[in-house]
Amino acid sequence: MQNPVSLDHLVRQLGVPASRMPAYVWLADRLNLLVAEGRLTPGATLPAERAMATALGLSRTTVVRGLALAEAQGIVAARRGAGRTVRSPRRRSSAFEPLEPGLGGPEGDQLDLRSSQMPPVDGIGEAMRHATESTLARLTPGGYHTAGIPELREAICAHYASRGLPTTPDQVLVTTGAVNGVHLAVRALAGPGRRVVVENPCYPNTVRTIAFAGSRSSPVDTEDDDAGHAMAHALTNSDAPCALLIPEFQNPTGRLMGEQARSRVLRAARRRGVALVVDETLVATNWRELEMPSPLTARGVTTVLVGSMSKSHWAGLRIGWVRAPRRVVDLISHQRLGADLGAPLHAQVLAADLLARPLPHQRWKRVADNHDLLLRELRTRLRTWRIDPVDGGLNLWCRLPAPKSEQLVRAAGSRGLLLATGHVFSPGGHGWGARLRLPFTAHSDDLVRAAGILAEVAGEHL
Ligand SMILES: Cc1ncc(COP(=O)(O)O)c(C=O)c1O
Known part of the structure; x- marks a missing residue:
């Protein structure tokens, strides 16, 4: 059988x-x-x-x-x-729908809630002008900084030190965003034909890098996996050399992996020698100011922590990094020679300056207020949906009373509201037909408008 x-x-x-x-x-x-x-x-x-x-x-x-x-x-x-x-459901092209609006942006007064976009951090304009001056002073021949400029790697080390994880610059490689970091790590640790265990549901753009690296995703249903049992079980029973996880305010569920779940997953990874690629893109979105667990790493487990400035500062910077044991950073650097040879110098100079400043409190206060507003609006208008609050991250993961995510997204689209279907967050492209991910990063007026449109289309289709 x-x-x-x-x-x-x-x-x-x-x-x-x-x-x-x-x-x-x-x-x-x-x-x-x-x-x-x-x-x-x-x-x-x-x-x-x-x-x-x-x-x-x-x-x-x-x-x-x-x-x-x-x-x-x-x-x-x-x-x-x-x-x-x-039976295999019809494969849905929506699994390959662009999530980030760079590919097929909104038109006219369309409201685009397909992705969770943070505005540029306050003060970035002045920092950019300053970075331009500093970059002009460094117009030397060449201009390659494949591992990253020293001051940015130092600033990243300071970031980990503040989270209780001492780090040296040779354990850091600057990347062009977290997606690039995950891609390079998967190429280095899994390789063609090998499996990579991934959470299901999961952020689709990093899952996509697995296929681009010639590896295969092994999804594990972690939607209700608060204690890390499902992930630990998958690591124990798979021959995958590595796994991809988002422990901090997971996209799309918003869950923060607790200490117990972390220990369970780390124990399983250590026992089976599975390397962990840990996407920490959302770690800064701790707008409830919870006491955060230490980064997901431990002695005896190969861990690649992948960071990003996309949510904390601005996605347009295209700056992220990997933090890993030196020998793994060497492997990843080697992969990079076949990719992009390094992040742009100007962006690196700017990133180093921005990382050295504290983030304005107001940045997260607005997100926290938006979360409460969207939750209230949706719960009042859509009483049959199950919508749990989250303590961080940028999205609500809504459970619909019927698998009609596609119909709702189509109907909302015809009223000017662009959304991603639940399927987008399924590594196989055909799951989560009864889910919608709703980001709460937009302007509060737009969130109220979105909830109104959703109530209309839900009335017609659910
Ligand atoms: C979990 C996760 N990883 C990665 C990214 C993209 O990161 P970057 O812009 O640094 O490539 C996002 C963006 O939403 C995300 O939510």
Whole structure:
């Protein structure tokens, strides 16, 4: 039998039969939802009818009717002698939709909530003029600074020291943003044909770098994985040489990985020798000012911490970095010779200056207010949605009452509101049909307008 779904796991995911509809309709509905969310993998074999009936407390006839309905709906296939398997949903092109508006930007008065964009940090104009002066004084022949200019690497070391992780400049390589850092790390640590364990749901642009490196993603359902069990289990049971994680205010769920989950994941990684590529892009978005856990690294685990100034300062800088053991930085530097030979000097000079200044408090106060506003607006207007508050990050991850994310996004688009479908955050491109990610970085008036449009389209489609 190929890739069997465990009975326990299936029953837990299905939940309790709803009393407001016939049990066989409920069963087919739930199976539809689990497939749309990517929680049942295409090709997986369902448990036998009799075992399902006993575990769910339903009659066998009801289970057979429910499965037949799911079959008629095209999400389950019956194979003679091989039981029933989950069918592959239509691959959605939206998995490759541009998320960042640089590729196909908004038009006219369209409101673009496909990505969580922070404004440039206050004072950046003056810092830019200053950086131009400093760069003019460095107009030497060549101009390559492949590992990064010394003062920027020092500033990055100071950033880690302030988070309790002593770091030396030879453990740092400046990159053109976090996506570039993740790409180089995956090339160095996994390579062609190898697997990389990724969180599901996950930020799509870093997952995309895995395919560009010739490696393959192994998604693990971590949506409800507050304690790190699912990730630790995946690391223990996979032959992947590395895993990609976002422990701080994960995109899209907003979750901050707690100490216990961190220890569990680090223990599993150490035991199996799995290297961790840790995307720390959102670490600065701690607008509730929580006490933060130490960076996700430990003795005996190869860890590449990937940082970025895109959220803290401005994405237009295109400055990020990797922080790793020296031998890994050497491997990554080697990969870089086939990529971009370094970040632009002017941006590096500017980044070093900006990193040395404290971030204005107002930057995060506005984000915190926006979070509360959007949450309130959505909860008042969309009472059947489940929308949990977050303590950091830039997005709300909304659970819809039905897998209609695509329909809602299409309908919202025709009213001038651009959104990403839930599928975009599924590494396979076909999960999370009952989710929407809503960033709260836009102007407060725009957030209120977006909630209004969503209420209209939800009224028509849900
Ligand atoms: C988790 C995560 N990683 C990386 C990025 C992009 O980082 P950069 O602009 O530094 O490449 C984002 C942007 O939203 C993100 O949320």
